Amino acid sequence: MTGARGSASVRVRAPGKINLYLEVGALQPDGYHELATAFQAVSLFEDVVARHAPDFTMDVSGTVDLSGVPSDDRNLALRAARLLARETGYTGGVHLDVHKQVPVAGGMGGGSADAAAALVACDALWETRLSGAELHRLAAQLGADVPFALKGGTAIGTGRGDVLSPALARGRFDWVLVTSDEGVSTPKVYGELDAHRDRHRLDIGPVPARPSVATEVLHALRAGDADMLAAAVRNDLQVATLRLRPDLAEVLELGESSGALVGMVSGSGPTLAFLCLSPEHALELRATLAAAGHRARSVHGPVPGARVVA
Ligand code: C5P
Numbered sequence: 001m002t003g004a005r006g007s008a009s010v011r012v013r014a015p016g017k018i019n020l021y022l023e024v025g026a027l028q029p030d031g032y033h034e035l036a037t038a039f040q041a042v043s044l045f046e047d048v049v050a051r052h053a054p055d056f057t058m059d060v061s062g063t064v065d066l067s068g069v070p071s072d073d074r075n076l077a078l079r080a081a082r083l084l085a086r087e088t089g090y091t092g093g094v095h096l097d098v099h100k101q102v103p104v105a106g107g108m109g110g111g112s113a114d115a116a117a118a119l120v121a122c123d124a125l126w127e128t129r130l131s132g133a134e135l136h137r138l139a140a141q142l143g144a145d146v147p148f149a150l151k152g153g154t155a156i157g158t159g160r161g162d163v164l165s166p167a168l169a170r171g172r173f174d175w176v177l178v179t180s181d182e183g184v185s186t187p188k189v190y191g192e193l194d195a196h197r198d199r200h201r202l203d204i205g206p207v208p209a210r211p212s213v214a215t216e217v218l219h220a221l222r223a224g225d226a227d228m229l230a231a232a233v234r235n236d237l238q239v240a241t242l243r244l245r246p247d248l249a250e251v252l253e254l255g256e257s258s259g260a261l262v263g264m265v266s267g268s269g270p271t272l273a274f275l276c277l278s279p280e281h282a283l284e285l286r287a288t289l290a291a292a293g294h295r296a297r298s299v300h301g302p303v304p305g306a307r308v309v310a
Helices: 076-088 110-125 132-142 146-151 186-199 215-223 226-232 238-244 248-257 279-291
Strands: 009-027 033-053 056-062 093-100 154-158 163-166 173-179 262-265 272-276 295-301 307-309
Touching (some): 076 093, 076 132, 110 132, 146 154, 173 226, 173 279, 215 226, 248 272
Antiparallel strands (some): 033 093, 154 163
16 A cells, blocks of 8 residues: 555565765764765665554564564664654554565665665655655664665765765666675774774875765766776775674685676675676676575665655
């Protein structure tokens, strides 16, 4: 159903993301790092179904390891629903059914996608009809990656990653993702990066004072050119993630020596993203990585942000 008056339920689908480029600046007084990133939403989705209920409750299911996913107020989706109710004066509640396909604590913004989906689903179910700008404001309060999950596509994020501007991207990009059994904590990865930078201040030079996305990335996206994009990707968090998960270095090497245009840690990881030339190329690489015992799947981007589906 589509949220028309009297709907008993609303289903919203929101994508996971990868960061094609992530330049991390200095730690700010608010505990966040200033950054510049290029996000791409990919075809791995979270589904949230919202139903009228007297209180705020939820169930979580999915195709990924769900241990460690709370189904109470620690869950960002439920916090999103409560925030929307508070902001709009809505006095009822909601029951959310969250179905996860994006790896938990995987660096792909799965929790952020749940929160974005919950905002859109409750807004439709409760007929609170917030504008895009109002939803964006609430999304940014919930987490740095939530605004992008609302918007989807390909976008440049600055500030904490929550100040978005669209990036023109032509065609489709094909990726193979390798997921890990165990997630890593995003704050821990940022902390490890700070420690690494402190230790190696003299060798690696100053922390970027004003992070920005390289123009080569924007050109590659505009041209829809995977080779050009492969030469331009960057992730400042990768060095920190690899320190916490040294086993990933070997998998990156295997992917690249098996034909990926480039391999990189997705966001704070531990999910790895390998860029491929075509869907066929991605299927081949996926098979090679799976044969070596890795959990691999092929996806493509860009795809739309959180939206109501039938
Ligand atoms: O906003 P979100 O909950 O996704 O961020 C999780 C944590 O990641 C933050 O508490 C912070 O430690 C770290 N972070 C950061 N700088 C950013 C984004 C996240 O340091 N721009």
